[in-house]
Amino acid sequence: MAIKFIALDTDGTLLDSNGKILPSTKEAVKKALDQGIKVALCSGRPIAGLKHFMDELGIVGPDQYAITLNGAITITADGQVMTEDLVSNKFYRKMYDFGKKHHIPFNVVSPDSKIITGDHDVDLMIYTQAYENSATLYIRQPDELPADFEIAKGCFVGKEQLIDQWEEKISQEFEKDLYVVRADSCFLELLHPGVSKGNGLKELTEKLGIKPDEVMAIGDERNDLTMFEFAGTAVCMGNGSPVAKEHADYVTASNDEDGISTAFEKFL
Template identity: 30%
Template sequence: MKYRLICIDMDGTLLNSKGEVTNENKETLQKAQEEGVSIVITTGRIYQCAKGFNKQIGINGPIISSNGTYIGLPDEAEPFYHKGLTYDEVMTFYKCAKKYPIEIHFSTTKGILCDVRVKATEDYHNKLNEMLPEEERFEIAYVEDFDDAFETYDGQILKAFCMSMEERDALAKLKAELIALDLYEVSSSGGDNIEVMPKGVDKGYGVNKLAEHLNIPKEAVICIGDNENDLSMIEYAGMGIAMGNSTPEVLEKADDITLTNDESGVAKAVQKYIFNLSE
């Protein structure tokens, strides 16, 4: 099979433990793009953040961001696809989430919407912005009253995100509550967070949407990831590849397993399936 589309998760996959893209990953992806393969960062992060990494790597492929809710094509100002949570969906989520001692923020079409009182979230997003060229930095809006903000950002909120390093039991309870509502697509990119998207929209949905637009059959698609929010695209792909550092469920569902994110596992997978190289 000649693979034509490679969709790659960022955290825990393309990025190593320091949050960096190794030179081997960069060089291998550049070579694959030169061979006509579309390289697509497929992430839970917002579009602007992923676009900055595209430039850093030296590729110019489409981007699937916010877990499939926002898809951008090269050199096009407007998204190819985006779907936000409705006002009622955001309000229902927020009423559930605010009962718990966790941090809450929202990915929007412009950037991040945060609670003004949450210092840890502010530091996290400022660090992300500092990694990007100035022209690619995203808006970080701090609000005191989320109810008013939800009206202002109606239709622009792509994903809700909850996190806590200490209150993992609270996260687990909230996750179960949200899943039971059956109103959302609910996943995680790690044990310290929950991601909430419109029902039916996830990374697998985004990859399928883009592949159809590019007229590429799923048999010609490779997807590489490491965590729960990558499962949908790994199961969709003709070749679903788990990182060596993946969760047990991802390792079980994948068609193949590459090395870890600290061993340039993405490069090793691309070398194997695009250039027919393997150690």
């Protein structure tokens, strides 16, 4: 069955190791768009951290899409929210309290792409997250925000060794109520229990009348596994994690070696 929709992870997939889009990727995406194939960025980033890449690729207008915040919000390229699954204030406060008690850097991402932390001594990873996502960083305690304030996701961040140390304990504490996923070595994210990249991809393609067999997903990490499971064609980058490679139908070249254009040439 012909592919009609392509979901592209961003970090480690769309972007090379310098955080840039390869010329071969731009050419491949343009060719797909010219053929009428939908190409959507499917990322842990908020829309503010994706928009400039979408513009660079020509993914623009009301009939092109992004799946943001690991599937919490799907949105058109011109800003219309299509689906939204948020985390309640109750669980935001519980995550905040856990991070404060155990001295783990913690921040949240709001539905409108703001990054908020209660830590006055802001961890470098939180600064980096705000910079990379073109997002405004706020220092706010939960009591300084509305009582009904909901978040798109919570993030425990820090050096890889710290997240390794706490990943199991955080999962045990929250996984009965929230979706807990290791987005990369330095980020452990908590989202609405119905949220995943795969579910965001499912919700969006169902609205568009596109079948799973007509979807190709390309990624590199554990938070891409759910979209691998949904898509008829799952492609892992050559630089991807071992577990992501195990769940892929095809392993392409790395993000520095024209991996996306190689996959497009093979399957389109």
